[in-house]
Amino acid sequence: MQVDTIKNGIVIDHITAGKGMKIYNLLGLDSLECSVAFIKNAPSRKMGKKDIIKIDADIVVDTAILGFVDPDVTVNIIKDNKIVEKKTIELPEKLVDVLKCKNPRCISMTEQELPHIFTLADKENRVYRCLYCETKA
Amino acid sequence: MRSLIDILELSTTELEKLLAVACDIIENPQKYAHKCDGKKLATLFFEPSTRTRLSFEAAMYELGGNVLGFSEANSSSAAKGESVADTAKTVGCYADIIAMRHPKEGAPLVASMNSSVPVINAGDGGHNHPTQTLADLLTIHREKGRFDNLTVGFCGDLKFGRTVHSLISALKRYKNVKFVFISPSELKIPDYVKETLTKEGIKYTETTDLEGSMADLDILYMTRVQRERFFNEEDYLRLKDSYILTPEKLANAKEDMSILHPLPRVNEISVAIDNDPRACYFKQVFNGKIMRMALILKLLEVE
Numbered sequence: 001m002q003v004d005t006i007k008n009g010i011v012i013d014h015i016t017a018g019k020g021m022k023i024y025n026l027l028g029l030d031s032l033e034c035s036v037a038f039i040k041n042a043p044s045r046k047m048g049k050k051d052i053i054k055i056d057a058d059i060v061v062d063t064a065i066l067g068f069v070d071p072d073v074t075v076n077i078i079k080d081n082k083i084v085e086k087k088t089i090e091l092p093e094k095l096v097d098v099l100k101c102k103n104p105r106c107i108s109m110t111e112q113e114l115p116h117i118f119t120l121a122d123k124e125n126r127v128y129r130c131l132y133c134e135t136k137a
Numbered sequence: 138m139r140s141l142i143d144i145l146e147l148s149t150t151e152l153e154k155l156l157a158v159a160c161d162i163i164e165n166p167q168k169y170a171h172k173c174d175g176k177k178l179a180t181l182f183f184e185p186s187t188r189t190r191l192s193f194e195a196a197m198y199e200l201g202g203n204v205l206g207f208s209e210a211n212s213s214s215a216a217k218g219e220s221v222a223d224t225a226k227t228v229g230c231y232a233d234i235i236a237m238r239h240p241k242e243g244a245p246l247v248a249s250m251n252s253s254v255p256v257i258n259a260g261d262g263g264h265n266h267p268t269q270t271l272a273d274l275l276t277i278h279r280e281k282g283r284f285d286n287l288t289v290g291f292c293g294d295l296k297f298g299r300t301v302h303s304l305i306s307a308l309k310r311y312k313n314v315k316f317v318f319i320s321p322s323e324l325k326i327p328d329y330v331k332e333t334l335t336k337e338g339i340k341y342t343e344t345t346d347l348e349g350s351m352a353d354l355d356i357l358y359m360t361r362v363q364r365e366r367f368f369n370e371e372d373y374l375r376l377k378d379s380y381i382l383t384p385e386k387l388a389n390a391k392e393d394m395s396i397l398h399p400l401p402r403v404n405e406i407s408v409a410i411d412n413d414p415r416a417c418y419f420k421q422v423f424n425g426k427i428m429r430m431a432l433i434l435k436l437l438e439v440e
């Protein structure tokens with residue numbers, strides 16, 4: 001795969017330099033069969049340095065995860081070598097099974113089958129709290 | 138169907154209605170004696186708390202209902218490893234409403250998400266205890282007749298005191314409420330509570346001096362300073378007496394100040410104060426039962 005050309009797929013652009021790997025891991029991109037390019041510290045006019053992830057397949061990425069890790073990213077949807085859609089990301093209201101609660105007294109620690117749910121408590125400061133015990137993420 | 142997990146789930150309007158029902162129950166108890174005939178309350182206490190459980194049970198009996206349940210985890214299905222969700226689903230087949238106490242934070246919320254009947258949080262670890270706050274609020278309502286224009290002092294363990302935190306969040310919704318936080322520096326009110334108050338423009342002061350703060354207070358909410366909260370015995374012994382309320386310390390207090398305490402007390406309020414007209418902590422116990430009655434009626438949608 002040439003890093004620059006994707007026929008049908010997704011480009012996650014404008015990732016804050018250093019956060020690309022976290023996004024790669026949280027989206028579970030290592031389990032994809034298709035080609036995935038991970039570009040670190042690419043020069044950027046706006047940001048100085050940025051990370052970029054290119055996925056050569058028409059998959060749906062979890063925008064909640066993107067919004068949580070780095071809400072300033074843009075997601076470009078590529079069809080027939082052209083950008084057909086540019087999505088900006090919003091902070092998700094709810095994160096399911098992205099983070100785990102660190103409070104040892106939380107019910108989600110003892111009951112393994114419960115989904116790990118965090119909700120946006122403070123948009124301005126990007127604070128998420130555990131749904132069950134309200135501990136800060 | 139609704140549950141009560143966190144006191145803030147009740148709007149101020151709903152709270153007012155609940156207080157009105159509570160006052161009517163006090164005036165006309167016979168009117169309510171058969172409101173819950175044939176209904177069952179399940180008290181699921183995964184950790185023992187005799188006084189809270191008795192309060193719930195007395196509340197249900199006074200409404201004409203019945204009670205079933207357990208009072209500690211080792212006699213329950215949890216001891217066999219059943220999940221809170223499954224327990225809630227099962228008990229919903231037997232009872233019309235559940236009161237749950239659990240050592241793990243968030244367990245009653247999980248129960249409410251899985252139950253076909255309303256769930257009342259009867260205390261989840263150090264997290265929430267909304268019916269205690271309802272008892273506190275009814276006491277303030279009956280003693281003061283208002284929630285606005287009050288200076289409320291909290292004294293003792295303000296760091297871990299969940300009853301303190303929920304009463305603050307319930308009261309800060311009213312106009313011109315001021316808080317005075319009186320505690321040893323080891324047990325100060327958490328930063329996040331102060332941050333919220335600052336953000337919402339609510340006045341508060343922090344001090345280590347109980348006696349010096351006394352004259353301003355309309356309400357004094359005492360809590361227990363527990364030995365296990367201190368790193369060493371010396372600090373505990375040095376500090377504990379400064380936070381014991383005695384008749385001498387009340388010298389400068391307002392004539393109509395109300396003294397509250399969520400109980401049980403150990404020694405933080407001298408028994409010499411029990412007969413002082415300002416002592417409201419046993420009234421608070423009574424009010425707790427009344428508010429639980431009002432809450433059960435509301436959640437069961439009994440008119």
Ligand SMILES: [Zn+2]
Pocket residue numbers: 101102103106107108130131132133134135243
């Ligand atoms: Zn939690």
